[in-house]
Amino acid sequence: MCLEDIELLSGIAATWDGRDRMSIVFPTLEMLLGMLQLDLVGLRLNDAAEFISRVSPTFGDKHDAGTVFAMLDHSPFKGPQHQTTPLIGGEDLHIVSLPLGKLASIGTLIAASRRPGFPRRDEMLRLSTAAMCASLSCREAREIIDSDLAPDVRLDSRGTALAESERSLNLIINTIPAMAWSATPEGMLDFANQHFLDFIGSPFEAVRGLNFYQILHPEDSPHLLSVWQAIMASKQGQEIEGRIKRADGEYRWCTLRQKPLLDSRGRVIKWYGVVLEIEDRKRAEDALKATESALQASEQNLSLIINSLPVLIWSARPDGSADFINKEWIDYAGVPAEKILEWGFLDLYHPEDIPSMVEIWKRDLESSDHTLLKGRIRGADGTYRWFYFSGRKLTDANGEVRWFGVNVDIEDLQRAENALRESEAALRDSERNLRLIIDTVPAMAWSATHDGQLDFWNRYLSDYVGLGFEEIVGDGFYRIFHPDDVETMRSAWNEILTTKIGQPVDARIKRADGEYRWFTLRQSPLLDAQGNVVRWYGIIIDIEDRRRAEEDLRQSQSDLAHVARMTTMGELAVSIAHEVNQPLMAIVTSASTCLRWLDDAQTDVVLAREAAERIVRDGHRAGDIIASIRALARKAPQKMERIELDLLIQQVLDLLKGELARRDIVVKTAFERWPTPVIADVTQLQQVVLNLIMNSAEAMADVTSGRRRLTIRTVNRGDFVQVSILDNGVGLSREHFEQVFEAFFTSKPEGIGMGLSICRSIVDAHGGRIWAAQNSPAGSAFSFTLPLAKEVSAHARPN
């Protein structure tokens, strides 16, 4: 468009008839005024006093061009100059002054507009072109005036003056940067200026006359020819376009414009024309078209984007009222756009939010280039949803301000956030609660690093032991234990750390007041995916009372066992006394005998010695029996020791020898030939054997005298030794096999039913098992097992 304007401006010169320079000045000014939509355009010529001006109707109504001109700086200048002058009424007038001729030797072209941003670059280009054309015309006019030739002379005579004038004109024409030509009334090219020839790269001869067509594009020449003939016929200039071959052989789009020089009778004297290369323009136009269509597509795209984005998009005026909203906004609100635009949107905001939102919006409109708001907007369904408003101020090239923004639905986010906040609060509560629990539960809780260094314990623990953090942290933790338990604790903990498997450990812990109480420590590891210990967690539980209860129970059981033993001993007292009496009897008798043989009357040292030897032997025997009795009658804490099982059984049999003899029971023993060492409490184990033997003895009461047989057998069973006591008594019915070991179960009228129950608890405590079975062919078999003492069972096992 700019190019066309320039063409028109430069074309004005071609229409000049050479008579009056004003005839070229006025059309130029008119053209500029309209073309650039100026408020004021004017020309001051150095050799004329007046200021020739044109004003736009809207400007001329209020202002005087002369006044404006008077205000301008008229000092000589070298190039275009801008200045801005305030006008009455508050508006600014942007004025551009352009020199005509070098150093403004001809005059000055003035253009002014109230439009902000005037002049733009393209406007400057047009103004410069106009100024250049004007200066050329003025110079030619002055030359004509200087040569004292009346402008109309050219029309009236064909004298030398004209030829001279044409010659100088030729000079100008050949130097201006435009392709100019002339043709005869018949359309034969008779002149092409140097610029033209340079463009086509040929001498004039090559285009003279009809050769002119040869430089046209073959596709264009028929059309151009016919148009040209039409032009010549109509004598009316017409703009036509066609491609002309450039010096380099490339066809370039050009526009051809021509105007006839008519004589007074209206006949064509000559055709004048210019050729303007419009390839660039053409290309620019194409590009523009492409740009426009791209722009259009882009606009459509943008519109599509804007209307389909799932956000509410809007723009607002500087006062904050909405002037655009996207489809989403309308769809969301479910009301026509008019009800949202301007200030309609406020009706859709939540009443509670409006005051603060409006306040912020107004503040940001005044003092910020962006705004951020949060508020609820009522949707089509009548419910309010939370939105986040983000707006930005944009000032365009014309200084116009608009606000653009989006409202993003954050309801779900907000809810999620609220939920998160609530869950965080709940988590905090639960943490607090947990912490409270951990600190108030009547148990000590702790945690340790993967390598066993204590790094946390609850208040209960620190309060209980009365030690500070620094005292317990890490390895210091051992100081809470009883000195005797520290080693146990250390080795147990090391084992736990190595195996990564928690196990309860009992130890005494020193209370703040110095008292030791029993605790059990339980711990379990937190493992990662690879099975590595991340941390150890543990609790310490007071088991003092439990321990005491256990001890009490043990004591009760022990007491009961003792009572049962004493009862048995009471029942066996006569037999046992007999057993003790026998050696005593022998001793006393032998002692008397000894004394008799030492008597003077019948001294016999040999026989006295014999008697003394019997005394010694029987004394030892008495001691052994008493030791057995003492063991049975003992009421002492359990004492585990290594004993040979068959020796123990034999001792019991010795003690019961009299009783069994009295009951006419024949005892047979069949001991395992390998040693049968066990770790046991002698008293308890003797009690088991004694009880079982007496049980069997009583079971045989009804068997015919002389046929009562008791067999005691020991058999090695791998890691265990099994003791069986077999009788041929009344036997047990199958359903009583288990029952007999229950407390208070008895088949004897005088029994209390504790004997076998005690046996079972003792055997259990020794890690063994006791059971009853039938003996073959009659009677019962009571058996129990005990673990063999390890070092023997490992290598002395029989095949």
Add this chain to the structure above:
Amino acid sequence: MPAPTESPPRVVIIDDDESVRESLRGLFRSVGLPTELHVSVNDYLATGRPGDPGCIVLDIRLPGQSGLEFTEILAASEAPQSVVLISGHVDVQMAVRAMKAGAVDVLTKPVREQDLLEAVNRAIAQDKQRRDLAERGAAVRARYATLTERERQVMRLVAEGLLNKQIAARIDLTEATVKLHRGQVMRKMEALSVPDLVRMGDLLE
């Protein structure tokens, strides 16, 4: 018929405890009494010589037949033997039973040597006495066998302490005839006096 002095008295010891047996053997040896050791009553009955003079020392509490039971059986038998019982524990009931069964003594273990020796001596003496008595009874019975029925009748009535006149009235004889029979009885029975004849009558029962 063996003479009373034919074999010396021995002490039979029945005890299940070897130490006791051995010590008792030693003691009796020191006083010159031979001994015979048995572990049980059955053992004694099987291998012992019950007819020999002497006595038995046995424990009340023995495997198999107890000492007390054996004493009672002996007392009721035709050939009683003198028994001294010893025991670790002797209650009154047991002691009464033992004395009733004719035990010479019941001693508590351990036994005082003096008490035991005295008891054994008494038992041996009793045995001897019983043996003597048994010998006399046999002689009287032999003489008694020589009496006629009438003479035996008169002897029974004399032993009852009746006078000749009373006897005559009882058996319907003359006093003189009774007097004749009486003289015959006294001569045949070798009675020194009427009381002597009365004692002989007792032996016959």
